[in-house]
Amino acid sequence: MKIRYEVKSNRVKGLCFHPTLPWIVTTHHNGSINVYDYVAKRLIYHLEEHVGPVRAVDVHRTQPLFATGGDDSKIKLWSLSEKRSLYTFSNHTDYIRSVQFHLEFPWILSSSDDQTLRIFNWQNRSCIAILTGHSHYVMNAFFSNEEDLIVSSSLDETIRIWDYTCLLYTSDAADDMQCVDLGGRRIIKKKKKKK
Secondary structure: OOOOOOOOOOOEEEEEEOOOOOEEEEEEOOOEEEEEEOOOOEEEEEEEOOOOOEEEEEEOOOOOEEEEEEOOOOEEEEEOOOOEEEEEEOOOOOOEEEEEEOOOOOEEEEEEOOOOEEEEEOOOOEEEEEEOOOOOOEEEEEEOOOOOEEEEEEOOOOEEEEEOHHHHOOHHHHHHOOEEEEOOEEEEOOOOOOO
16 A cells, blocks of 8 residues: 655644545644645644544544544534634533544534533534433544444443434433433433333
């Protein structure tokens, strides 16, 4: 294989390709974020707003946006075109391990050392769901591309599949799906095992 691009960098904690441009976004232990053009072989811009390491990054598939999550317990929504942060979600209470945009809805999924997953609506800037049930750090979480499912993994040595169908329907349907409606924000609880 041939190396197309190489650059010296601070300790990288996360990275992601842009879906349509020849760009990569990298996040670093020192709290910085870099956007590189790997065809032009240059740094496009450098950003700093997180305090401490930035572990997670995802670039939106159709909008000029990306999201980052760091050890400062914050998720930041960034504009690629404006080269600045647009909003900060401060709902987690510990390190952010992963962030991912939903392919269809204006949602960001995150996992954290606070043992939760959260779904944020980046358009109205709100937390719309808190997924609880893991008993240790949640290291990864991803939306399925095919179904209304989320997969998560934790240091509690479990992998969980979560059904978020309840977020797409009324409160009555949510009750059947083990969701608790909290005035527009839902908590998805682990279903209790039947004895």
